[in-house]
Amino acid sequence: MTDHLPRIVVGYDGSASAGAALDWAAEWAELQADEPHEVRAVIVGTAMDPVLGGYRARNDDLLERWRSEAEQRLAGTDTAPGQARERVEVRHGPVVPELLRAAEQAAMLVVGSDGHGLATGTLTGSVSQHVARHAGCPVVVVRPRRSTVANRIVVGIDESPEAGRALRFACRRAQRTGESVIAVHGCFSVLAHVLTFDGAESELAARSLAAGERLVQEVCAARAPDFPDVEIEPEAIPVRPGQVLVDASRAASLVVVGSRGRDAFAELLLGSVSQHVLHHAHCPVAIVR
Template sequence: MSENPSCIVVGYDGSASADAALAWAASDSATDLRVVLVGTAMDPVLGGYRHVMDRAVEEWRTAATERVAALGRPDATIDVRHGPVVPELLQAAEKASMLVVGSTGHGLAAGTLTGSVSQHVARHAPCPVVVVRPRHSTVVDRIVVGVDDSPESAQALRFACERARRTGEGVTAIHGYFSVLAHVLTFDGAESDVADRQLAAAEKLVRELCRDCAAEFPDVEIEPEAIPVRAGQVLVDASRAASLLVVGSRGRDAFAEMLLGSVSQHVLAHAQCPVAIVR
């Protein structure tokens, strides 16, 4: 991942979820803010021009202008586009440091697509995507990042540390893994020894990842954790006490271009704080 510091792009459609996404993005005052509104010009069924979208987009523009002023970001750029929502957002994010969207969207915008806008952009965006979900706790000051031995994991950890350096938060790097042996009751202790070795290997992996990142971010507190629980579940549990959950997207094969990894999909659906998908 090579982060372009040019701007944060926020998809905005006037919904409460979009307001939350805009507030999250606006809190990063070190980066330029670009608010993108997309009106779908053609009815996907009838093929006619949707004049109702003109009125809706003007309402969204007014709401976005008022919102950025209230958030102390009157310098934000508001960009109105017409076309399919996801392609327009992806094009707007081509030179962005990240794309931020709400977890749900306005009916007019979301209704132009099969599935949610957030899921689609998380799969295809050329930059990290933050999907702003409601936070379980608003008093915590730590970023949780899921790590394993993949290149995407190292990118996710670096992204978490870059944000933590700007926000002053700590980072908890969690390696969740499932071990059948860790859940088996034995009488001779043999399986238990294997489970202990698995835990030791997992702890070594996450410590080495954190050590490498700590050298680049000496001012960020990074805490390593290895937990013998499936990664998706342990990260969702950890998100209850996090300001942001960061995970990597998966590989670059033919299917990866269309689908997120199972862990990414799970946390997008169930996390209890904003989620960043990093590629």
């Protein structure tokens, strides 16, 4: 029964970005050879019901075309034996709430970084930002990759519990792909930056970097025994966390971050690291909670 399989929900709107998200989800499912997953493409049509101008007929025709495209795309993917992967579902209503409802109890929600849809607010960047913030499962936003030959996964590390879960997520994927994991901690200190002058690193900056190195090494050491076959490389870099992850994404296949950092109030004022990475990364981004 496919209803009992772990579910990967993909928001699909017929765009190239949504097609890339569907391909990424199918590839993820293929990697789960020991545990078949269901890939469910979810198409969300507008809830509006105007009667003039043949709108309903055009709307239904478009949804049917998207359904057919999604089915054909899934049928053309290679998946593990017994993989349930041909499920396509059409819903009507506001896009974000419908995607979030579809992803309840799902293993993962995957969306493109942009798209085109039936009305403003379909699978555009704003939708990816909203589902990444509110979904109860990991969310992958599939952005174009700067490097198609990169064989490493980058994960952001800080003191939060979410960072530990993000590292586990990255290691689980690396275990299946054979990639290495680069665990990065951005330890930029505004005060240390102010006190640095004439190219000389202040004592405060040196202490901040040393503390960052200890943190990332401790987090990696705690996770390493669970993944003995995965190469985990800890790095502490004196750059703002969001920017260091964006820079690292240029040579990565995936960037993984926690849904929250260490200071929720600072996120409210300055914008979270995860939101910054979603806007600027050069590869797909996974938000883990």
